[in-house]
Amino acid sequence: MLKSRRNEILTAAVLVAPFVAIYGWLFIYPTLQMVQLSLTDAPLIGAGNWIGSENYAQLLSDKIFHTAVWNTSYFVIMTVIPGTAVALAIALMVSRLRGWAQSIILAAFFLPYVLPVTVVYVIWDWMLNVQYGVLQHLITPIMGQPVNVWRRLPWLLPMTALITVWWTNGLSILLFLAGLRNIPQEIYEAAQLDGATRWQVFRRITWPLIWPVTVLCLTIQLILQMKIFDQVYLFSMGGRTQATMVLVQYIFDQAFVHNKGGYAATIAVALFVIVIAFSVLQFQALRARSAQ
Amino acid sequence: MQSTWKKLLLSAALVVATAAGASAKETVVWWDFLGGGDGVRMKKLIEDFNAEHKDSIEIQATTLDWGVPFYTKVQTSAAVGEGPDVMTYHASRIPLAVSQGVLAEITPDDMKIMGLSEASFASAPWSAVHVDGKQYAVPFDTHPIVLYYNKDKLAAAGLIGDNGLPKDLNGVDNFKAALKKLKDGGSKWGISTVTADGSFSFRTIYSLLCQQGGSIGSDGHWLEGDNADKLAKAVQVISDWVSNGYNPSYTDYPTTVALFTSGDAAMMINGVWEVPTMTDLAKQGKLFNWGAIELPVFFDKPCTYSDSHSFAIPNNAGKPQTPEKHAAVLEVIKWMEGHSLFWATAGHIPANKAVTDSAEYKAMQPQATYATLAANMIYDPKSKFAGVASPLFDAAGNAFTAAINGETSPADAVADMKATLNALK
Numbered sequence: 061m062l063k064s065r066r067n068e069i070l071t072a073a074v075l076v077a078p079f080v081a082i083y084g085w086l087f088i089y090p091t092l093q094m095v096q097l098s099l100t101d102a103p104l105i106g107a108g109n110w111i112g113s114e115n116y117a118q119l120l121s122d123k124i125f126h127t128a129v130w131n132t133s134y135f136v137i138m139t140v141i142p143g144t145a146v147a148l149a150i151a152l153m154v155s156r157l158r159g160w161a162q163s164i165i166l167a168a169f170f171l172p173y174v175l176p177v178t179v180v181y182v183i184w185d186w187m188l189n190v191q192y193g194v195l196q197h198l199i200t201p202i203m204g205q206p207v208n209v210w211r212r213l214p215w216l217l218p219m220t221a222l223i224t225v226w227w228t229n230g231l232s233i234l235l236f237l238a239g240l241r242n243i244p245q246e247i248y249e250a251a252q253l254d255g256a257t258r259w260q261v262f263r264r265i266t267w268p269l270i271w272p273v274t275v276l277c278l279t280i281q282l283i284l285q286m287k288i289f290d291q292v293y294l295f296s297m298g299g300r301t302q303a304t305m306v307l308v309q310y311i312f313d314q315a316f317v318h319n320k321g322g323y324a325a326t327i328a329v330a331l332f333v334i335v336i337a338f339s340v341l342q343f344q345a346l347r348a349r350s351a352q
Numbered sequence: 353m354q355s356t357w358k359k360l361l362l363s364a365a366l367v368v369a370t371a372a373g374a375s376a377k378e379t380v381v382w383w384d385f386l387g388g389g390d391g392v393r394m395k396k397l398i399e400d401f402n403a404e405h406k407d408s409i410e411i412q413a414t415t416l417d418w419g420v421p422f423y424t425k426v427q428t429s430a431a432v433g434e435g436p437d438v439m440t441y442h443a444s445r446i447p448l449a450v451s452q453g454v455l456a457e458i459t460p461d462d463m464k465i466m467g468l469s470e471a472s473f474a475s476a477p478w479s480a481v482h483v484d485g486k487q488y489a490v491p492f493d494t495h496p497i498v499l500y501y502n503k504d505k506l507a508a509a510g511l512i513g514d515n516g517l518p519k520d521l522n523g524v525d526n527f528k529a530a531l532k533k534l535k536d537g538g539s540k541w542g543i544s545t546v547t548a549d550g551s552f553s554f555r556t557i558y559s560l561l562c563q564q565g566g567s568i569g570s571d572g573h574w575l576e577g578d579n580a581d582k583l584a585k586a587v588q589v590i591s592d593w594v595s596n597g598y599n600p601s602y603t604d605y606p607t608t609v610a611l612f613t614s615g616d617a618a619m620m621i622n623g624v625w626e627v628p629t630m631t632d633l634a635k636q637g638k639l640f641n642w643g644a645i646e647l648p649v650f651f652d653k654p655c656t657y658s659d660s661h662s663f664a665i666p667n668n669a670g671k672p673q674t675p676e677k678h679a680a681v682l683e684v685i686k687w688m689e690g691h692s693l694f695w696a697t698a699g700h701i702p703a704n705k706a707v708t709d710s711a712e713y714k715a716m717q718p719q720a721t722y723a724t725l726a727a728n729m730i731y732d733p734k735s736k737f738a739g740v741a742s743p744l745f746d747a748a749g750n751a752f753t754a755a756i757n758g759e760t761s762p763a764d765a766v767a768d769m770k771a772t773l774n775a776l777k
Contacts, residue, residue, distance in 0.1 A: 104424070105431045105452070190548075191600065191607045208602030211548050211753060298549030298604075302750045316424045318743055318776075319452070 091332075097325035104321045115326040125327065128305045129334075131217060135288055135306060138221035140281045146225060147232030147277065152266075154233070155240045166237070173230030177290040184223050185210070185295070210295045216304050220291050227291075228284070232277045239273035240266070275346045282342060286335050307331045378680035380411050383426070384440040385418040386661075389628035390698035397694060401687055409680045419741035423449075426666060430454050435666035437673065438681045443480035443660035444732035444739035446488050451736045455488040456665040456673075463487070465679075466686040468704075476729045477660045477703045483734070489662035490685050491703035493695060495624050496658035496729055497555050498722045499648065502539075503641035505618040509533040517721070521648040524589055531598035534618040542598035544608040544617035545590065550752030551745040552605060553590060555657045556621050557752065559647055560586035562655035562730045570733045574773040580766050587755050587762035589650060594757055601757045615640060621647070627699030627718070644718040646725035658729040659740060660703060663688065701726055737776045747772040 098115055102108025119125055154166055172180070187195045190208040199207050209215040243266065251261050289308035296304045305313070307327065315324035386394045398413050414436075416422045423445060429435040441449070449455045463469055468490065470478055477491035499521075506512050511530055513519035521527050531542030546552040561568065566582035569575055575583060593599035600611065612620035613633060624644070633639040647656045663685045665673070673681065688695075692702035693712055696719055702708055714720050732738040739745075747769055755765035 103452070105427060189607060190602050190604075191611065208548055208604075210604075211602045211757070298551045298749050299753045300750055301746060313746075316420055317741075317746060319448075 094325045094328055097322055098329050100322045102321040102325075103319045104315055108322050111322070115323050118323070119326050119330060124302055124305055124310060125330075127303065128307045128310045128327075131304060132286060132288065132306045135217055135221055135292075136282065136285045138218060139224050139285045140278060143225040143229060143281055144232060144274065144277045147229050148236050148270075148274070150229070151233050151236035151240060152262075155237060166233070169233050170230035172227045175227070177227075177294070180223065180227050181291065181294040188219070211299050213300060213303055216296060216300075217292075220295055224285070224288070224291055228281070232281070235273050235277055236270065239270045243269050271349075278346070279339065279342060283335060283339060286331075286338065307334075377407065378409050378676055380409060380438060380677070380680050380684050381436040382411050382413040382438050382684075383416055383422075383436040384413065385416055385422040386440065387415060387418065388625065389632070390625050390695075390700065391415055393628070393695060393698045397688065397691060400691070401684065404687075405683075409683060411684060423741070427452055427454050430666040430668055433668040433671040435668045437665070437677060438684060439664055439666060440492070440661050441489055441664040442740050443477060443489065443491065443662050445742070446481060446662075446664075446739075447483055447734050448736035448739060448742070449664075450483045450488055454667055456667045458487045458490060458665070460487075462678075462682055463490075465682050466490070466689070468686070468689060472689075472705055473703050474705060474708075474726055476658070476726075476731060477662070480660055480731045480734075481662050489664040490689065491660045491662045492688065492692060493700035493702050494658045494660045494726065494729060495700045496656045496722075496725055497559065497621055497623050498644045498646060498656075498725070500612060500620040500622060500626070500630070500642060500644045502612070502615065502618045503643055505534060505537065505539055505615075505640075509537045509618075517643070517645060518648075522650070523648075524650050527648060527650060528592065528596070528598070531593065531596075535598060539616070539618040541600055541611060541617040543593065543619040543621065544603065544611040545593075545599055545621045546603065546605050546608050547590070547594060547599060547756050548602045548604040548753065549749060550754075550756065551749035553752055553756055554745060554748035555623075556590065556647075557583070557586045557748070559655055559657045559730070560589055560650055562657070563649060563651040563653055565652055568733055571735050571737070571776075572774075575766070575770045580770060583769070584762040584766045585651075587752060587765060590756050591758055591762060613639060624699035624701070624722070628697065631697070644722055646722050646728070654725070654728040655730050656725045656728055658725075658731060660731075661700070662703075737773070743776055744773070747776075 097108075099110060099112060100108035101111050101115075150169055154162060154169070157165060175183075187193050188199075188209050190196065190206045193206075196206040199209075207215060209219045247265055247269075248261065251265055256264070287308050288306050289312065292304060292306050293309050293312070301309075301313070308331065311324045311327045311331070314320045314327060382398070384391075384394060395413070398411050402410055416425060426435060426439060426441075427449075441455070446455065473491050474494070477494050481487055481489040481491055499518075501518055503512065503516075506518055509530070511518055511520055511533065521530055534542040545556060558568065561579070561583050564582045564585065566579045566586075568583070569579065590599065594601045600608075600617075603611070608617070608620060609622065609626060609629065611617040612622075613629070627644065630639060630642055630644075634642065646654065665681060689704045692704050692707050693710065696702050696707070696713060696716060699719070701719070701723055702713070707713055708723060708726070713723075732740075732742075732744070735744070737743045751765045751769035751772065754760045755762050
């Protein structure tokens with residue numbers, strides 16, 4: 061019996077070995093390298109001198125880093141929960157349609173998700189162009205004059221958040237739709253027989269049964285939006301980049317524009333820790349909720 | 353049987369040998385960042401070179417993204433020996449590249465082989481490609497900013513002199529008065545300059561600083577003495593235009609070009625690389641009478657910000673160029689320098705004096721009109737923080753965008769800029 065157990069373990073180890081090897085080589089090893097880099101003053105290419113925790117000390121007093129943390133949090137607050145709520149609402153509405161009508165509407169909501177970020181940028185940049193943009197016709201009556209949303213500080217992040225929700229909603233809608241389809245019709249029929257109102261049906265039946273999908277969407281969105289870079293980088297290029305900086309953009313800025321590999325690695329380690337902390341926190345909080 | 357096999361083998365060997373002998377062609381891998389109107393003209397130049405050198409050299413060209421992506425890609429490729437054989441490079445970025453060991457030196461022997469020397473080039477671009485007395489690139493052109501103007505609108509406002517060129521534009525107050533005349537005459541905007549991107553407006557601001565005899569300084573000595581005040585005065589010029597309604601606020605690059613070409617703006621300050629946009633539109637009959645002149649003298653002396661495209665050879669780690677490849681690369685550069693007259697149709701001023709002194713160049717308009725600014729050009733400071741798409745540009749974008757549009761005062765913006773520059777290390 062012992063021999064076959066040992067065989068089992070050996071077989072398991074051999075089968076897992078390729079994955080562990082590749083994962084270790086492509087993810088673990090570079091991460092360790094990154095931590096090591098953050099303890100040096102290396103430029104983008106080449107080695108640097110060991111400076112210990114000097115980079116981390118600098119990070120704590122770095123005004124732009126604090127701005128980046130605040131902006132990233134602000135952006136996450138504006139996209140994760142509102143985006144998931146909007147996706148759920150749309151999924152609920154789409155699930156009431158049937159046949160080809162449902163297919164077409166669903167395709168329309170999913171279409172932005174297919175676009176690459178540069179296409180999204182060009183579309184919205186021109187729609188909101190301060191001289192010629194069609195959407196300025198909506199803004200001008202409210203503000204009194206056309207507003208360059210990419211250069212007026214209070215506007216940039218909320219506008220980018222709105223565009224991001226529009227862009228990434230497709231996946232969440234699909235997930236919610238699949239979750240809704242998994243709820244057996246009998247439950248709804250029983251509720252109808254008992255005379256439940258629409259709101260009671262949603263709160264007591266739909267919401268609890270779709271909770272796992274909600275958790276999934278929230279987690280995906282949270283991790284995705286914490287790493288926001290493309291849209292903010294494109295929309296703020298050439299202007300007030302320091303005031304609208306987000307964390308991944310700051311890493312890019314320090315590494316590629318300022319040629320400071322060691323300091324960029326420090327920011328990356330900080331972001332790594334923040335993302336892990338928040339993911340674990342969120343997961344625990346949501347798990348506690350579903351255990352109720 | 354055996355003899356047939358032998359014959360077959362022999363003929364096969366012969367074919368392979370002749371094929372190998374015929375393809376003794378050198379391929380030169382070329383990277384540039386020239387998209388847009390001038391990119392089209394560069395592609396034509398490369399096609400012509402390949403046609404002329406059909407049996408000896410072939411350029412395999414790739415156009416990459418302008419700005420930080422290009423320079424980072426060059427740096428990372430050269431570090432592993434996968435860089436190109438020749439590339440275009442902005443002269444203002446050479447100090448940083450040299451400090452990173454990205455560029456190979458161009459020796460005096462190389463210059464002799466190409467038939468070029470210090471005497472072939474204007475002094476500003478020649479000095480810009482040297483670091484610590486060593487040469488690292490061959491200047492190809494200089495591309496300053498110029499003042500584009502709508503001849504019809506200016507003539508209607510009485511701003512065209514007897515020589516057909518604009519008049520009464522020198523001096524800050526005169527220029528403002530001219531803008532007012534244009535606006536009163538019915539133009540929506542007197543001038544369109546980029547106001548959404550402080551990093552682009554910096555080219556104009558930098559010129560105005562130089563026109564006052566000021567200088568931005570260099571590593572460790574940024575904006576010392578009264579240069580900070582002069583810089584604030586330069587920023588004030590543009591913020592005045594915006595606050596008086598002569599220049600649209602928060603307007604980005606493509607929009608300023610559209611405003612000018614549609615006739616909404618009577619003038620525009622932009623780079624010479626927009627000249628092909630204008631000539632192509634004019635050829636289709638879709639443009640008014642237009643011209644381009646050197647920036648007016650707003651302060652004490654003429655001065656215009658400029659940069660150069662130059663040809664450089666990357667320092668591919670572990671893979672130095674073979675003598676044959678090096679000879680081919682020098683031939684490419686020599687040919688391009690000799691044919692830079694066609695490049696002038698892209699608006700750029702060729703760096704090769706033999707071309708700018710020729711009768712054909714002197715007949716080109718509006719190039720010949722603004723070529724006079726070559727004597728008054730100023731380049732970026734020689735610093736590894738300077739150059740296009742550099743930390744210096746980034747600092748300008750952050751400091752000046754708000755000031756130009758009236759959100760902060762020019763003095764505050766300059767103080768901001770000085771603090772950012774001093775913090776660079």
